[in-house]
Amino acid sequence: MKRITILTTLVGLGLVTSMGRPVAQGNLAEIEHVKDNLYVITGGGGNTAALVTDSGVVVVDTKNPGWGDAILTQIRTVTDKPVQMIINTHTHGDHVGSNIDFPQPVEIVAHTNTKTNMERMEAFQSTSGRQYLPSQTYQERLTLLDGDNQIDLYHFGAGHTSGDSIVVFRALGVAHTGDLFAWKGVPYIDVGNGGSGVSYPKTLLAAADGISGVDTVIPGHSPVMTWADFREFGEFNRDFLTAVERGKAEGKSSAETAASLNLPARYANYVMSRGTLTSAADNAEKIYAELDQ
Ligand SMILES: [Zn+2]
Structure with missing residues (x-):
């Protein structure tokens, strides 16, 4: 599958692209209304959110490199206001790739560890990139x-x-989760950028318990879902981790454990392999390595 080959190359470059959407949508940016003054722009990498305010537009994530014009073109269909702020949910190239296409002044906001991770990326080395x-x-x-x-x-x-x-x-009860929740299936754990299969379920369930007043979720790479879907994804990861820990305690290899997870039937629609990007076996191996540290 050619798409898998391309994806492998992009992953090697640190550009983890969408596998959560049909290919046709990945080649075209499209804007969809979510609620009131909030929109989602699909295609070209991770989902981009756009909040239109009186003073300007707040953009969450900027897709792969070269998609800035496509994002701005879609925003122009709903407002003439300038983009005043970009929030990057995390460091990956399919979420920060087109930051550099937006006219200054624009404020960029992210978690402190994401800033550290982004500082290592080629795109942000030059004077203009910085x-x-x-x-x-x-x-x-x-x-x-x-x-x-x-x-x-x-x-x-x-x-x-x-x-x-x-x-x-806050007022809309909508959360953009970035790739912390990209899709219903095994997540990609980017160990090189500090990702953790052991902490992952704890992080998700702490969020599910700690954030109130949200009913609608914009996942990193899937159509709009519900907060109940987010919580279920946390429970999936908890149950996955428990099954892997059990397999390890029984002396199984990570591959054997991944092949005999026996997860609850309610996760039957979860995708357990995304080609070379990630799979149950990949994540079991990463969790084994983390538990051995
Ligand atoms: Zn990502």
């Missing part, structure tokens, strides 16, 4: 804007990377 690194960071929680436009950023620990943010549009 302007698109986060200028505002936080450790556990940050509130941006106010009133109907209040945005709360939350970080509950390591998961997909070391610097995952959940972006909550």
Whole structure:
């Protein structure tokens, strides 16, 4: 499958692209209304959210490199306001790739660990590229804007990377989860950027318990879902970790454990392999290595 080959190359470059959406949508940016003044723009990498306020547009994630014009074109179909702020949910190239396409001045906001991870990326090494690194960071929680436009950023620990943010549009009851929750299936754990298969379920369930007033979720790479789906994904990862720990305690190899997980039937629709990007076997192997540390 050609797409898998391309994906392998991109993963090697640190650009983890979408496998959660049909290919056709990956080649075209499209804007969809979520609620009131909030939109999602699909295609070109991770889902981009756009909140339209009186003073300007807040964008969450900027897709793969070269998609800035496509994002701006879609935003122009709903408002003439400038983009005043970009929030990056995490460091991956399919979520920060087009930061550099947005006209200055634009404020960039991310978790402090994501800033550290982004500083290692080629795109942010040059003088002009460095302007698109986060200028505002936080450790556990940050509130941006106010009133109907209040945005709360939350970080509950390591998961997909070391610097995952959940972006909550407070008045709308909508959360953009980045790739902490990208799809219903085994997640990609980016150990090189501080991701952790052992912490992942704890992080998700702490978020599910700690964030209230959200009913709608924009996942990193899937159509809009519910907060109940987010919690279920946390429970899936908890049950996955428990099964892997059990297999290890029984002396099985990580591959044997991955092949005999016996997860509850309610996860039957979860995708357990995404080609070379990630699989149950990959994650079991990563968890084994982490438990051995
Ligand atoms: Zn990612």
